[in-house]
Amino acid sequence: MHSHTRLVPLLSLATFTSACLREFDKFDARDVHEQSNPLLARQTQWPPILTEKETTIVNSFDANSIDDWANYYGHQLKIAGKGRDAAVWTRDRWRESGFNAELNEYHVYLSYPLHQSLSVTYSNGSTSEVNIKEPALPEDDVTNRPDSVPTFHGYSASGNASAEYIYAGRGTGADFARLKALGVDLKGKIALIRYGSIFRGLKVKNAQEAGCVGAIIFTDPADDGNVTVANGVPAYPDGPARHPDSVQKGSVLFLSTYPGDPTTPGYPSTKDAPRSDISSVTPKIPSLPISYAAAEPLLRALDGHGLTAEQVNRTAWKGALGAEYRTGPAPNVTLSLENLMEGKITPIWNVIGYINGTNPDETLVVGNHRDTWMIGGTGDPNSGSAVLAELAKAFGKLSESGWKPRRNIVLASWDAEEYGLVGSTEWVEEHVNWLTETAVAYLNADVAVSGPRPYVDATPELHTVASEVLRKVVYPNFGGFNISLYEAFQKSTGAKYGVLGSGSDFTSFLHRGVGSLDVGAGGGPGDPIWHYHSNYDTYNWMSKFGDPGFEVHSAVGQFLSLLALRLADDEVLPFDLPNYAAELRKYHEDLRKLISSTEGATLNTDELAAAIDVFERRANEVKALETLARSRNDTELIKVVNHKYRDFQRGFVSQGGLPDREFYRHVVTAPGLDTGYAAITFPGISEGVQYGNLGIAKDWVSKTAKGILRAADIIKT
Numbered sequence: 001m002h003s004h005t006r007l008v009p010l011l012s013l014a015t016f017t018s019a020c021l022r023e024f025d026k027f028d029a030r031d032v033h034e035q036s037n038p039l040l041a042r043q044t045q046w047p048p049i050l051t052e053k054e055t056t057i058v059n060s061f062d063a064n065s066i067d068d069w070a071n072y073y074g075h076q077l078k079i080a081g082k083g084r085d086a087a088v089w090t091r092d093r094w095r096e097s098g099f100n101a102e103l104n105e106y107h108v109y110l111s112y113p114l115h116q117s118l119s120v121t122y123s124n125g126s127t128s129e130v131n132i133k134e135p136a137l138p139e140d141d142v143t144n145r146p147d148s149v150p151t152f153h154g155y156s157a158s159g160n161a162s163a164e165y166i167y168a169g170r171g172t173g174a175d176f177a178r179l180k181a182l183g184v185d186l187k188g189k190i191a192l193i194r195y196g197s198i199f200r201g202l203k204v205k206n207a208q209e210a211g212c213v214g215a216i217i218f219t220d221p222a223d224d225g226n227v228t229v230a231n232g233v234p235a236y237p238d239g240p241a242r243h244p245d246s247v248q249k250g251s252v253l254f255l256s257t258y259p260g261d262p263t264t265p266g267y268p269s270t271k272d273a274p275r276s277d278i279s280s281v282t283p284k285i286p287s288l289p290i291s292y293a294a295a296e297p298l299l300r301a302l303d304g305h306g307l308t309a310e311q312v313n314r315t316a317w318k319g320a321l322g323a324e325y326r327t328g329p330a331p332n333v334t335l336s337l338e339n340l341m342e343g344k345i346t347p348i349w350n351v352i353g354y355i356n357g358t359n360p361d362e363t364l365v366v367g368n369h370r371d372t373w374m375i376g377g378t379g380d381p382n383s384g385s386a387v388l389a390e391l392a393k394a395f396g397k398l399s400e401s402g403w404k405p406r407r408n409i410v411l412a413s414w415d416a417e418e419y420g421l422v423g424s425t426e427w428v429e430e431h432v433n434w435l436t437e438t439a440v441a442y443l444n445a446d447v448a449v450s451g452p453r454p455y456v457d458a459t460p461e462l463h464t465v466a467s468e469v470l471r472k473v474v475y476p477n478f479g480g481f482n483i484s485l486y487e488a489f490q491k492s493t494g495a496k497y498g499v500l501g502s503g504s505d506f507t508s509f510l511h512r513g514v515g516s517l518d519v520g521a522g523g524g525p526g527d528p529i530w531h532y533h534s535n536y537d538t539y540n541w542m543s544k545f546g547d548p549g550f551e552v553h554s555a556v557g558q559f560l561s562l563l564a565l566r567l568a569d570d571e572v573l574p575f576d577l578p579n580y581a582a583e584l585r586k587y588h589e590d591l592r593k594l595i596s597s598t599e600g601a602t603l604n605t606d607e608l609a610a611a612i613d614v615f616e617r618r619a620n621e622v623k624a625l626e627t628l629a630r631s632r633n634d635t636e637l638i639k640v641v642n643h644k645y646r647d648f649q650r651g652f653v654s655q656g657g658l659p660d661r662e663f664y665r666h667v668v669t670a671p672g673l674d675t676g677y678a679a680i681t682f683p684g685i686s687e688g689v690q691y692g693n694l695g696i697a698k699d700w701v702s703k704t705a706k707g708i709l710r711a712a713d714i715i716k717t
């Protein structure tokens with residue numbers, strides 16, 4: 001699924017603003033912290049100096065072969081549970097590269113579309129069908145196949161709804177609260193909601209909780225900046241603007257409650273696993289996604305009815321379509337929505353490949369999901385799958401020379417990520433003890449490429465090594481020059497690492513205390529519009545607009561591979577714990593700001609501050625121990641340091657989990673309850689403050705401090 005911030009312009013550094021957002025953003029709340037200790041002076045040489053192993057990896061990368069892999073994946077039906085062929089193909093490529101590789105099957109609950117339709121009846125009594133299909137494009141073969149996947153929402157409720165409708169902006173909790181406060185009658189209505197800002201499942205959840213009987217979620221071209229048909233830019237396939245009929249499919253699981261198979265919370269979905277009730281994490285009201293072309297007349301029919309956008313006075317309320325964006329309802333203007341779904345427990349197939357390390361008690365996992373909502377999916381996630389196939393090939397080249405990694409390397413191609421991180425969550429649940437004992441990190445590439453601007457989200461101990469590796473990769477042909485990937489990262493993000501929220505497969509690792517990193521390159525203002533979760537996210541689009549030549553794929557893949565090499569092979573794990581301490585301080589400052597800007601909130605956070613002090617001291621001490629171990633070349637001591645580095649984040653995991661969502665256990669970061677994608681730091685405390693529950697917030701100051709002290713204790717020398 002993956003959603004990422006619309007990045008800032010590559011050539012001029014601007015701050016994140018709502019003007020440069022697309023519907024797949026996790027923007028307002030994106031928590032970006034400048035790295036305190038941005039760069040060690042190492043590796044400023046240009047062109048970068050590579051070790052022999054690094055050279056083998058970099059030279060193995062070939063944009064033509066990535067193009068071939070992208071072409072393969074771009075023509076397979078891979079919707080969760082129906083993509084066994086692509087799983088077998090992936091396993092075979094990894095085997096050719098010297099990995100042991102097997103399919104790994106789970107039996108999970110999924111739902112598929114059987115019949116969907118939408119019609120509108122105007123007050124004059126005339127009824128017309130609303131187009132919910134994405135037309136086949138003669139220029140793009142995969143949009144034209146009999147097995148094309150129709151538009152629908154995964155895990156949506158099967159059922160019909162027929163009612164007057166209201167417009168609810170982005171459909172956030174705050175949007176609905178505002179409508180309620182203004183007296184808009186929501187009961188029994190269908191909510192027409194704009195994509196963006198929060199995970200779509202939470203939009204449906206909010207509509208349901210407001211008393212609505214159905215939800216229609218549309219894409220608004222306002223999120224495409226200036227690259228629009230209205231601005232005279234030709235639409236795909238003729239040009240870079242969004243095709244007016246493109247529809248964003250996707251899951252409506254209540255992701256911020258828990259991911260994974262909703263029938264097996266907390267345990268793996270083996271064939272005979274007991275199944276539990278799913279009503280707390282899936283919607284009770286039906287929903288459908290539609291295009292902007294389909295939404296425009298529906299919005300226009302509300303003109304003159306209900307409150308104006310100015311009266312509602314919410315940010316990003318008004319979009320760019322030819323309508324007033326009033327709330328409605330318009331008397332006797334109704335929508336009829338039919339959504340017939342087939343839910344079933346069905347096999348899915350992860351592919352797991354591995355090379356055993358010489359040191360069996362340390363493991364690196366590198367993963368990417370393989371399933372898609374359509375035949376194509378060349379951005380999401382085939383770009384990541386193609387990169388992973390090339391990574392396997394590069395490690396195969398190293399192995400041919402007799403090399404064995406110090407640590408175990410596990411490659412994972414996840415299934416059913418799109419429905420709710422299902423394949424990765426079930427695997428983590430099955431292997432949680434082994435991961436707790438041995439995992440050093442999880443590296444993720446989901447949408448490796450949907451545009452030219454690199455970004456990296458990561459837990460703070462990985463920032464420094466990530467910066468070192470970014471400097472070793474050439475980002476080719478940028479304005480006629482070859483620059484480093486680090487420079488491109490700096491231009492697109494200001495060299496700021498994002499905080500991990502959710503929306504991709506790192507989630508289950510992170511919340512079991514495994515440090516994680518997620519990398520990709522996305523679009524920003526002026527770049528071609530990527531058709532997120534649409535049948536038009538295709539190989540043809542990628543080859544013509546997204547990444548002609550597949551050079552950005554190659555750069556992201558080299559980064560991921562070189563980083564994997566460092567983490568799997570460095571004698572001492574290249575972790576920067578003092579940076580983790582510095583980041584904790586920033587999150588604490590943010591928390592203080594949140595408290596002081598929240599009306600009526602007072603909260604003493606001294607216990608937290610004191611715990612961070614202890615952690616910082618211990619982080620410096622373990623760093624000193626590392627220096628000593630290196631200088632003495634003391635392998636036993638190096639092992640001690642490595643194990644402290646490997647284990648410290650397990651301390652951040654809270655038994656019992658966050659309030660009302662026990663899956664999410666990390667006391668430092670979690671997806672926001674009402675964002676689903678975007679991270680919130682010190683979630684137990686921050687959400688207590690945000691939702692006016694200071695008792696919970698106070699409780700979580702202690703719980704968070706205890707988690708940080710547990711981590712500090714693990715690294716005690």
Ligand SMILES: *[C@@H]1O[C@H](CO)[C@@H](O)[C@H](O)[C@H]1NC(C)=O
Pocket residue numbers: 122123124125126
């Ligand atoms: C009814 O109203 C709709 C929307 O204004 C309009 O498009 C349609 O032509 C009208 N039909 C008749 C029969 O007047």
Ligand SMILES: *[C@@H]1O[C@H](CO)[C@@H](O)[C@H](O)[C@H]1NC(C)=O
Pocket residue numbers: 158159160338
């Ligand atoms: C939904 O409407 C269709 C068409 O009117 C009907 O055949 C079907 O039985 C309805 N489904 C439910 C669950 O009411």
Ligand SMILES: *[C@@H]1O[C@H](CO)[C@@H](O)[C@H](O)[C@H]1NC(C)=O
Pocket residue numbers: 019020225226525526
């Ligand atoms: C769109 O174009 C206008 C006028 O050229 C410019 O001021 C604005 O910054 C552009 N917006 C974006 C998001 O690029």
Ligand SMILES: *[C@@H]1O[C@H](CO)[C@@H](O)[C@H](O)[C@H]1NC(C)=O
Pocket residue numbers: 310313
């Ligand atoms: C709109 O809301 C902002 C704050 O959210 C407030 O400052 C402003 O006065 C409001 N405008 C109107 C017209 O109510």
Ligand SMILES: *[C@@H]1O[C@H](CO)[C@@H](O)[C@H](O)[C@H]1NC(C)=O
Pocket residue numbers: 123331332
């Ligand atoms: C709505 O339709 C009903 C009959 O279906 C009618 O009685 C009522 O007057 C109509 N209301 C408006 C505002 O047109």
Ligand SMILES: *[C@@H]1O[C@H](CO)[C@@H](O)[C@H](O)[C@H]1NC(C)=O
Pocket residue numbers: 100356360
């Ligand atoms: C890799 O290590 C595991 C666990 O130690 C062992 O069960 C497995 O047989 C090994 N595989 C190979 C191919 O060496």
Ligand SMILES: *[C@@H]1O[C@H](CO)[C@@H](O)[C@H](O)[C@H]1NC(C)=O
Pocket residue numbers: 474476477480481482
């Ligand atoms: C950039 O690097 C590529 C090889 O990756 C090389 O072919 C090309 O000539 C370089 N371009 C410049 C401007 O140095």
Ligand SMILES: *[C@@H]1O[C@H](CO)[C@@H](O)[C@H](O)[C@H]1NC(C)=O
Pocket residue numbers: 633635
């Ligand atoms: C450190 O020790 C290991 C084995 O004990 C040895 O292989 C290696 O060459 C030593 N390195 C240095 C820099 O002395």
